[in-house]
Amino acid sequence: MRDFHYPGRSPVLSSEGMCATSHPLAAQAALDILKRGGNAMDAAIAGAVLLGICEPQMTGIGGDCFVLWSEPGKDIRALNGSGRAPAAANAADLRAKGETAVPLHSPYAVTVPGAIDAFCHLAGTVGKIGLDAVLAPAIHYAETGVPVAPRVAFDWADDAAVLQGKAREAFLLNGKAPTVGQTFSAPGQAEVLRRIAKNGRDAFYTGEIAEDMVASLRALGGVHTLDDFAATECEETAPVSGSYADVDLVEHPPNGQGATAILLLNILKHFDIAAMEPFGALRAHIEAEAAKLAYDARNRFIADAHHTSKLEYMLAPETAARLAALIDPKKAMAAAAPLTEAIHRDTIYITVVDRDRMAVSLIYSIFHGFGSGIASDKFGILFQNRGAGFTLAEGHPNEMKGGKRPMHTIIPGMLRENGRVTTPFGVMGGAYQPNGHARFVTNLTDFGMDMQSAMDAPRSFSDNGTMNVEKGYSDAVRQELADMGHKVAVPSDPLGGSQAIRIREDGVLEGASDPRKDGCAIGY
Numbered sequence: 001m002r003d004f005h006y007p008g009r010s011p012v013l014s015s016e017g018m019c020a021t022s023h024p025l026a027a028q029a030a031l032d033i034l035k036r037g038g039n040a041m042d043a044a045i046a047g048a049v050l051l052g053i054c055e056p057q058m059t060g061i062g063g064d065c066f067v068l069w070s071e072p073g074k075d076i077r078a079l080n081g082s083g084r085a086p087a088a089a090n091a092a093d094l095r096a097k098g099e100t101a102v103p104l105h106s107p108y109a110v111t112v113p114g115a116i117d118a119f120c121h122l123a124g125t126v127g128k129i130g131l132d133a134v135l136a137p138a139i140h141y142a143e144t145g146v147p148v149a150p151r152v153a154f155d156w157a158d159d160a161a162v163l164q165g166k167a168r169e170a171f172l173l174n175g176k177a178p179t180v181g182q183t184f185s186a187p188g189q190a191e192v193l194r195r196i197a198k199n200g201r202d203a204f205y206t207g208e209i210a211e212d213m214v215a216s217l218r219a220l221g222g223v224h225t226l227d228d229f230a231a232t233e234c235e236e237t238a239p240v241s242g243s244y245a246d247v248d249l250v251e252h253p254p255n256g257q258g259a260t261a262i263l264l265l266n267i268l269k270h271f272d273i274a275a276m277e278p279f280g281a282l283r284a285h286i287e288a289e290a291a292k293l294a295y296d297a298r299n300r301f302i303a304d305a306h307h308t309s310k311l312e313y314m315l316a317p318e319t320a321a322r323l324a325a326l327i328d329p330k331k332a333m334a335a336a337a338p339l340t341e342a343i344h345r346d347t348i349y350i351t352v353v354d355r356d357r358m359a360v361s362l363i364y365s366i367f368h369g370f371g372s373g374i375a376s377d378k379f380g381i382l383f384q385n386r387g388a389g390f391t392l393a394e395g396h397p398n399e400m401k402g403g404k405r406p407m408h409t410i411i412p413g414m415l416r417e418n419g420r421v422t423t424p425f426g427v428m429g430g431a432y433q434p435n436g437h438a439r440f441v442t443n444l445t446d447f448g449m450d451m452q453s454a455m456d457a458p459r460s461f462s463d464n465g466t467m468n469v470e471k472g473y474s475d476a477v478r479q480e481l482a483d484m485g486h487k488v489a490v491p492s493d494p495l496g497g498s499q500a501i502r503i504r505e506d507g508v509l510e511g512a513s514d515p516r517k518d519g520c521a522i523g524y
Contacts (some may be wrong), residue, residue, distance in 0.1 A: 002453060012450045012511040014523025020499035020511045021047055021350035023054040023149060023517035030352050031135035031438035031524060033129070041069060042127040042134050044362045045119045049138040049193070051348040051364070052184055054146050056171060056382065057159045059348045061189060062213075062375075063205070063366035063384040065115040066252050067122065068239060068412045070359050070421040076250050076414055078239045081118025082405050083111045083232060088223035091392045100460060102388045102400060105373040107222030109385035111406060115364055118234040120201035124140040132197040139193045144509050145185035149518035158493075159369025166216070167373055167389040170380035188380035192494040205229045212378040218376065231485075237305070241416070242266055245445040249437065256303045258411040259314045264294040266320030267327075274446035279458055279473060282329065282399070283479035288462035289327040290488065291435050295384060297323075298434070303398035304405045310397075332467075332485035347410050347433075349426035352510055353501050361424035363369045363413035371374065411436050422449075422503050428517075431497025432461050436496045451500045451512035459495040462486070470495060 012018070019030035019039070034040070047088035065081040067088055070391035071414050094108060102109050123131045148156065160177040161463075168175070170188065178184055195203040203209060210229040217224045241250045243260035249265060251258025267290040276283040297319075301310035313319055326333070347365035365385035366372075375382045389406035391398050398407045408431050415423035425434030436459070443454035458472025458482075467486035482488045497517040502510040511521025 002362055008456060009452060009515065011450055012523055014509050014511070014520040015507070016524050017352070017520060018501050018509040018511045018523035019043060019047060019350065019352045020501055020519070020521035021051065021515045022348055022499065022517040023051055024269070024518070024520050025141065025146060025523050027520055030350065031522060032137070033134065034352070034354055035524065036129070036133070038129040038133070039356070040125060040358040040360045041122055042218055044350050044352040044360040045127065045355065046134045047350045048348065048362055048364045049119065049135060050141055051350065051462050052090040053138055053184070053189070054149070055152050055348055056186070057155050057369050057480045059366055059381050061116055061192065062113045062371065062381045063115050064113065064366060064386055064408070064410070065114070065118050065362060065364040066117065066256055066410055068250065068252065068361040068410055068414050068424065069126065070414070072357050076239050076421060078237045078252050079115045079118055079122060080235045080237050080252065080255070081253060081431045082408055083101050083114035084403050084405050085111050085390070085400060086222070086224040087402040088225070089387070089402045091394070092331050094400070095392055100390060101392060102390055104368060104385055104388050105164070107217045107220045107372070107374065108223070110217055110222060110224070110372050110374065110383045111386045111388040112224070112228050112232050112360050113384060114232060114234060116196060116204045117201050117232050117308070119354055120196070121234050131200065135197040139197065142186045142190035142193060145183035147181050147183055147226070148178045148182050151518045153178065155369060160176045162368070162370050163372045164371035165375070166377050166380060167370065167375035170375050171370065171382065179511045180299070186380065192379050192381065193310065209379060212376045213381060214262050216376040217383070218361040218373070235465070240311070240315060244269065244441055246274060246447055247441060248418060249441055250414040250416055252411055254305045254308050254311060254407070255405045256408045256411050257298050257302055257434055258413070260298040260301065260410065261437035262292050262339065262411060263297060263314050263320060263356065263412070264290050264434055264438040266317060267294060267324045267397055268368070268438065268442065270321065270324035273442055278443070278447045281477045284460045284469070284477065285332065285471070285481060285484055285486070286327065286329065287435070287439065288467055289333060289458065290324070291328065291332060291462055293323040294434065295431070301397065302407050303428050307397045307404065317354060324364055330484060347428040347430065349412070349428050351424040351426065351499050351501050353424065353503060357503055359414070359424045359501070359503065361414050362428050363410040363412045363425060365410045373466070391478050392436055411437065415441070423500055424499035425498065427496050427498040431463065432496045433459050440498060451502055451510065455498045455500070455512050456515045463465070468495060
């Protein structure tokens with residue numbers, strides 16, 4: 001329980017329904033959908049699509065999504081809404097151009113957007129009130145505009161330099177990033193959403209809108225075709241899980257990196273985390289060493305599900321035991337391997353639970369800030385740069401190839417206790433996400449924090465040789481970590497952002513929202 005002498009926020013409690021996400025307008029839109037008879041899936045999609053207008057540097061209809069959900073009395077299901085590389089994409093072609101990595105802000109990094117197909121599929125098969133009602137809030141705000149929130153303005157200014165061509169016209173105001181309180185609108189996207197609301201996914205993946213996207217990419221050297229867009233299809237998959245204390249952590253399988261979080265927790269089981277100071281140097285050190293090893297496994301093995309055979313190996317207790325034995329409690333190891341993709345923070349997450357206790361955990365992203373920086377010429381659809389999640393290393397399971405999905409950083413999570421789904425949650429922050437999932441779980445289980453306290457707590461993350469330690473840690477802890485051999489730095493931005501809802505045993509809903517973002521948890 002928080003100390004009321006200090007600034008902070010309490011967990012939010014309600015009985016009928018709840019949403020937690022990174023922008024208040026999206027949370028309110030999701031609640032409005034619940035109140036008019038929609039279920040948690042309807043509400044989550046409505047809020048997510050609106051977040052593409054409220055936080056366009058983070059996400060949008062040119063991006064991908066992953067969804068976990070559970071219906072009352074049923075187990076957790078997973079839907080992969082990530083797109084594929086165009087059929088003609090080939091790592092060898094980029095190697096021949098002298099590239100050693102996929103250029104971030106180029107058409108080569110643009111995979112076909114998968115989120116819209118997934119949203120349309122889920123609205124039609126799981127939702128209750130229809131796509132037109134679900135998309136209405138986003139259409140309204142895309143047309144009338146949204147005042148820019150403080151954290152959004154901070155990120156917008158930081159990321160605006162990557163915008164090029166039509167994207168500068170669509171996402172800048174008089175050539176500059178909007179400031180706090182200025183209104184941003186996206187009339188081109190409003191028209192796209194109206195057509196999708198009327199005619200479904202084909203309005204996006206075929207016809208004039210698809211032609212606009214393909215022509216815009218090909219004009220810059222892309223190899224995308226109308227057939228690539230028309231063939232886009234989401235895929236239901238089987239979740240993976242691992243236990244820690246009395247909690248099961250449920251994640252998406254590859255091409256998501258969820259197995260990394262499970263492996264990290266399996267390594268941490270070999271240490272008495274609960275006996276350590278929660279914000280002391282030893283816990284941060286052990287977690288950092290475990291993360292180095294878990295992320296090295298991720299970089300070696302996680303790829304399109306049809307191109308990796310090492311998932312069982314990553315999840316095996318024996319693998320974690322061998323890795324845990326490599327950790328010296330008093331000394332930092334060199335980075336196990338450089339991360340194959342840049343750290344970034346550009347993702348949105350939304351969770352909704354309805355009165356029937358359907359729970360939805362949804363994450364939706366364009367990868368880096370403003371994605372590829374490229375927008376379509378007519379409608380201003382900003383393209384993700386998920387293709388940068390591929391490697392160009394010949395023979396690697398995650399090597400770029402036509403029709404493949406790249407390794408993805410975005411991972412929605414759920415917690416299950418004694419067979420009961422209790423907590424849909426997510427931690428934004430690119431590569432940090434598996435580390436963030438593991439820390440959230442250990443904050444809850446080892447230190448007995450409530451969800452809001454678990455989110456508020458300071459974070460650390462060892463990334464590519466640097467130990468990023470938030471300002472919430474003491475200087476003494478930073479010095480101890482440096483003495484252990486870590487290269488310590490205070491990150492310029494906070495590490496990630498998180499949202500969660502807990503379905504308590506008494507049926508009450510308890511929500512939490514990370515103060516590192518502009519959002520909130522609200523219920524009714």
